[in-house]
Amino acid sequence: MVAIMEILNIVDLGKDFYLHTPGLEIKSCHGINLTLETGEFIGIVGASGAGKSTILKCVNRSYLPTRGEILYDSAAFGKIDLTAASEREILYLRRHEIGYVSQFLNAMPRTTAKEHVMNALILRGADARSAEAEAKETLSHFRLPENLWELYPVTFSGGEKLRLNLAHAMVKKPRLLMLDEPTASLDDKTKLLVRDMLQRLKGPDTGMIGIFHDIAFMEGLCDKVLNISEGVFVS
Ligand SMILES: Nc1ncnc2c1ncn2[C@@H]1O[C@H](COP(=O)(O)OP(=O)(O)O)[C@@H](O)[C@H]1O
Numbered sequence: 001m002v003a004i005m006e007i008l009n010i011v012d013l014g015k016d017f018y019l020h021t022p023g024l025e026i027k028s029c030h031g032i033n034l035t036l037e038t039g040e041f042i043g044i045v046g047a048s049g050a051g052k053s054t055i056l057k058c059v060n061r062s063y064l065p066t067r068g069e070i071l072y073d074s075a076a077f078g079k080i081d082l083t084a085a086s087e088r089e090i091l092y093l094r095r096h097e098i099g100y101v102s103q104f105l106n107a108m109p110r111t112t113a114k115e116h117v118m119n120a121l122i123l124r125g126a127d128a129r130s131a132e133a134e135a136k137e138t139l140s141h142f143r144l145p146e147n148l149w150e151l152y153p154v155t156f157s158g159g160e161k162l163r164l165n166l167a168h169a170m171v172k173k174p175r176l177l178m179l180d181e182p183t184a185s186l187d188d189k190t191k192l193l194v195r196d197m198l199q200r201l202k203g204p205d206t207g208m209i210g211i212f213h214d215i216a217f218m219e220g221l222c223d224k225v226l227n228i229s230e231g232v233f234v235s
């Protein structure tokens with residue numbers, strides 16, 4: 001039996017933005033509490049602007065929260081508060097433990113699809129040869145056609161970019177994987193393919209949080225669905 005443990009514990013998270021020019025304060029999310037266990041997949045739904053992405057960006061520390069704690073159970077550091085972790089620790093965690101996938105591809109220019117996935121492994125110390133072997137295996141797993149591997153992904157379709165995104169995030173075998181509307185720009189057939197892949201990603205070693213605007217898509221995929229409205233979870 002695999003022991004289930006808490007991988008993430010978000011306590012009273014809040015994020016405000018101050019826009020100085022109009023002198024405006026925007027409350028993006030507040031009073032957010034969430035517990036994620038290993039092997040669990042939590043879905044977040046809510047209207048556009050409700051604060052969904054802000055939560056994931058705070059966990060990824062792209063945003064520094066205004067209030068609250070984000071306790072993450074790291075393989076390297078043990079329990080660590082991501083709101084207070086050093087830049088060095090955050091960089092380490094992004095390279096080794098935490099994956100973030102959005103509908104947008106964030107690849108370096110003049111990097112082929114295969115190199116993009118290889119780079120994720122090289123950044124964590126793998127040698128080129130083993131990184132290449134693992135990159136190929138992962139690209140196959142996510143069904144990115146082999147004739148695209150040596151191409152620059154700028155010309156890829158939405159579905160192909162997403163598969164590359166997933167391969168890039170998953171080749172690191174993250175303990176914590178966040179997905180921000182990964183299926184937003186995809187047709188129904190590709191959505192089903194992604195759903196199938198996400199199903200296969202679920203495993204005892206990864207905790208997942210996904211934002212989807214399509215509730216039907218998540219049927220049977222997420223263990224729990226949280227609804228956010230105007231920055232707070234509602235039931
Ligand atoms: N970097 C930012 N600067 C100012 N306001 C922001 C920023 N990011 C998000 N917001 C605001 O926070 C609110 C929630 O945004 P977001 O989390 O992106 O919503 P969602 O992902 O649910 O569509 C919105 O009002 C948005 O305009």
Ligand SMILES: [Mg+2]
Binds near residue numbers: 052053054180
């Ligand atoms: Mg969003």
